[in-house]
Amino acid sequence: MRLLIVEDSTRLRESLADGLTSSGYAVDAVADGQQGLAYARATEYDLIVLDVMLPELDGLSVLDRFRKAGGRSPVLLLSARDRVEHRVEGLRAGADDYLVKPFAFAELLARVEALCRRSRGVPAPALRFGALEADLAAREARTLSGRVPLTPREFAVLEFLCLNAGRVVSRADLEEHIYDANHQVWSNAVDGAIAGIRKKLGAAGITGLIETRRGSGYLIRPPGESRADQKARA
Amino acid sequence: MTSIRASLLTWILGGVAGAQVVAGVAIAVIAQAGLTSLHDAALLARARTFASLVTDEHDPIEFDYYGPLGESNLGVLVRVGTADGTVIAASPEWPETAGNPAGTRLAPGEHRFLDTRTADGRVARRLVLYSTASTDPEAPPEDRGRNTPIIVEVIGDSAPVARAHRALLVALGLGGAIGLIAAFVAIWLGVGRALVPLARLRDAVDRIDPESRVQGALGSAQTVELRPIVGALDALLARLKAAVDRERRMTSSIAHELRTPIAELRTLTDVAARWPEPERQRRAVGQAADIAREMQSLLEAVLALARAGEPASSPQEAAGEILPLVVSILERSQAARSGVGALCVISGDESARWDIPKGAAQILIRNLLENALEYTPPAAQGGFVAIRVIPGAVCARLEVENGPVSLTPEQAGLLFEPFWRADEARSDRNHRGLGLSIVAAIADAHGLTRSAVLMAHRRLVISIGM
Numbered sequence: 001m002r003l004l005i006v007e008d009s010t011r012l013r014e015s016l017a018d019g020l021t022s023s024g025y026a027v028d029a030v031a032d033g034q035q036g037l038a039y040a041r042a043t044e045y046d047l048i049v050l051d052v053m054l055p056e057l058d059g060l061s062v063l064d065r066f067r068k069a070g071g072r073s074p075v076l077l078l079s080a081r082d083r084v085e086h087r088v089e090g091l092r093a094g095a096d097d098y099l100v101k102p103f104a105f106a107e108l109l110a111r112v113e114a115l116c117r118r119s120r121g122v123p124a125p126a127l128r129f130g131a132l133e134a135d136l137a138a139r140e141a142r143t144l145s146g147r148v149p150l151t152p153r154e155f156a157v158l159e160f161l162c163l164n165a166g167r168v169v170s171r172a173d174l175e176e177h178i179y180d181a182n183h184q185v186w187s188n189a190v191d192g193a194i195a196g197i198r199k200k201l202g203a204a205g206i207t208g209l210i211e212t213r214r215g216s217g218y219l220i221r222p223p224g225e226s227r228a229d230q231k232a233r234a
Numbered sequence: 235m236t237s238i239r240a241s242l243l244t245w246i247l248g249g250v251a252g253a254q255v256v257a258g259v260a261i262a263v264i265a266q267a268g269l270t271s272l273h274d275a276a277l278l279a280r281a282r283t284f285a286s287l288v289t290d291e292h293d294p295i296e297f298d299y300y301g302p303l304g305e306s307n308l309g310v311l312v313r314v315g316t317a318d319g320t321v322i323a324a325s326p327e328w329p330e331t332a333g334n335p336a337g338t339r340l341a342p343g344e345h346r347f348l349d350t351r352t353a354d355g356r357v358a359r360r361l362v363l364y365s366t367a368s369t370d371p372e373a374p375p376e377d378r379g380r381n382t383p384i385i386v387e388v389i390g391d392s393a394p395v396a397r398a399h400r401a402l403l404v405a406l407g408l409g410g411a412i413g414l415i416a417a418f419v420a421i422w423l424g425v426g427r428a429l430v431p432l433a434r435l436r437d438a439v440d441r442i443d444p445e446s447r448v449q450g451a452l453g454s455a456q457t458v459e460l461r462p463i464v465g466a467l468d469a470l471l472a473r474l475k476a477a478v479d480r481e482r483r484m485t486s487s488i489a490h491e492l493r494t495p496i497a498e499l500r501t502l503t504d505v506a507a508r509w510p511e512p513e514r515q516r517r518a519v520g521q522a523a524d525i526a527r528e529m530q531s532l533l534e535a536v537l538a539l540a541r542a543g544e545p546a547s548s549p550q551e552a553a554g555e556i557l558p559l560v561v562s563i564l565e566r567s568q569a570a571r572s573g574v575g576a577l578c579v580i581s582g583d584e585s586a587r588w589d590i591p592k593g594a595a596q597i598l599i600r601n602l603l604e605n606a607l608e609y610t611p612p613a614a615q616g617g618f619v620a621i622r623v624i625p626g627a628v629c630a631r632l633e634v635e636n637g638p639v640s641l642t643p644e645q646a647g648l649l650f651e652p653f654w655r656a657d658e659a660r661s662d663r664n665h666r667g668l669g670l671s672i673v674a675a676i677a678d679a680h681g682l683t684r685s686a687v688l689m690a691h692r693r694l695v696i697s698i699g700m
Contacts, residue, residue, distance in 0.1 A: 012494065012498045100493070102499070104504060108501075
């Protein structure tokens with residue numbers, strides 16, 4: 001999942017980026033409203049964390065312009081303004097959530113996860129595909145035999161495929177949502193990650209979960225429609 | 235604690251009692267004089283009657299009264315005699331100690347009164363009337379008499395006068411006491427009634443909240459006397475509300491200012507605790523120390539602002555002439571030393587003075603100058619700072635003009651607001667937006683006016699003084 005952080009405080013911006021990156025997100029971070037708007041328009045982020053008080057262009061103006069330009073990414077507003085009217089103003093301007101500074105990083109992370117899930121129409125934090133359970137909150141994959149040892153990057157690929165279950169996800173889509181702007185993406189990076197996931201799932205007794213659509217991308221079928229399920233029903 | 239009712243009762247009753255005593259004494263004295271005068275008049279009338287009964291148509295002179303001359307018969311004592319001291323007739327109780335006024339040179343018809351005592355010791359009034367023996371105008375000339383000078387003396391008991399006087403005094407005393415009691419009751423009730431508006435005022439003040447006014451709460455219950463008090467209370471409420479609002483805004487601003495550094499601190503520590511890698515932890519500790527320093531700097535700036543509005547606790551040296559202060563502060567100014575490069579011009583009257591404490595004046599001038607120097611571009615880009623010291627009839631004025639500045643007229647009006655920063659400075663933690671607030675607080679505390687006006691060609695003029 002790829003996030004954009006727009007925050008003028010260097011320390012807060014870097015800490016958030018560090019924490020979210022360590023949590024498996026691809027993170028782009030900018031310091032002012034103009035840059036934030038430019039980044040948000042250029043890339044379809046899974047979530048934008050937007051400070052309200054920003055130099056150049058304030059957060060609410062960024063949000064307003066972004067929404068008017070058709071931007072659909074969920075937006076989490078961060079603000080030192082804590083009054084009800086400020087929250088209402090932010091939410092009415094098109095934000096999906098509003099978090100008042102100071103906050104616990106765990107709360108921000110939980111809200112980021114929830115917003116990412118909801119934007120994909122997934123209400124539950126854990127997704128089950130046959131014998132596999134992808135716990136988006138704990139950021140781990142589990143089978144009946146235990147935890148599947150995926151790397152953060154591999155889990156991010158699996159998470160994106162799970163959240164888009166039933167839809168063919170192209171390599172470009174995966175690259176855009178898994179890697180941040182500063183990351184050098186090798187041509188076979190996604191394929192390598194998919195291979196790694198398949199190998200580790202296979203070792204856990206799960207095969208055929210991720211289907212390859214030649215020339216199009218990858219697909220995980222929704223629960224009950226996977227080949228494994230179909231075989232089981234047959 | 236004093237009570238208005240008790241105080242009014244004491245004063246009004248005291249006044250009434252005092253007036254009663256003075257009036258009572260006056261009445262008693264006048265009554266005494268009046269009663270004595272009436273008594274004397276009665277004695278004089280009796281004496282003249284007795285004098286008319288003395289005839290000298292025949293020798294010897296006769297007193298033609300044939301009844302007993304005792305006090306029980308006449309009601310007074312009488313003695314009739316000639317000017318040479320011969321007693322013609324006298325009451326048997328006539329006191330021997332009364333003496334004989336014979337030989338006194340008084341014209342016929344004249345009289346005089348004396349205080350005396352009867353033989354049995356009663357206080358009495360004695361009248362000595364000089365007259366002449368009566369004659370018969372119709373008698374032949376040889377029988378008309380010789381107009382012999384006579385002295386008629388009458389002594390009347392003063393007891394009736396004293397009794398009447400005592401009765402009057404008793405009546406006055408009783409009347410005064412009843413009057414005092416009536417005055418007490420009337421004053422008690424009257425003061426109670428007069429204090430009702432105060433009770434209503436108290437109820438109104440109890441009822442009002444910080445947003446309302448006594449005037450509205452009291453409505454038609456206010457009196458002419460209460461109106462100025464209500465006005466003063468409402469003005470006080472308005473001032474209090476403004477002060478509370480200012481404090482509330484200040485607290486809110488401080489909380490707002492603290493939110494971002496605390497958010498930084500929490501995120502740093504949360505992330506470092508969740509992924510405890512040595513490099514991340516080392517970085518977090520370093521940044522946490524920076525945040526602590528910035529928060530301390532904020533705290534010191536807030537305290538400086540709070541102290542700027544306080545009156546000096548002890549007498550301090552007055553600022554005196556402004557121009558030398560400006561020059562010395564400008565020389566020492568950090569901004570000036572760091573070579574901002576704006577063209578800086580100082581002009582003004584060397585005699586212009588401020589009477590505010592020197593320490594406060596120095597902080598005010600330093601903050602003004604550093605703010606101007608900080609936000610003025612270098613001279614190469616047209617930046618300039620002009621400092622003018624202008625003498626005034628009451629108080630000198632210090633004007634600091636700088637430009638070109640990136641402010642709107644509305645933003646210029648916000649320059650004295652605590653924590654307000656132009657957008658370009660908002661992310662800079664070294665600028666708290668308190669420098670000009672401190673200037674404003676010092677100016678307000680010492681009765682100096684202040685203004686910040688954006689002029690043509692993006693020139694900002696901040697003026698402090700009168």
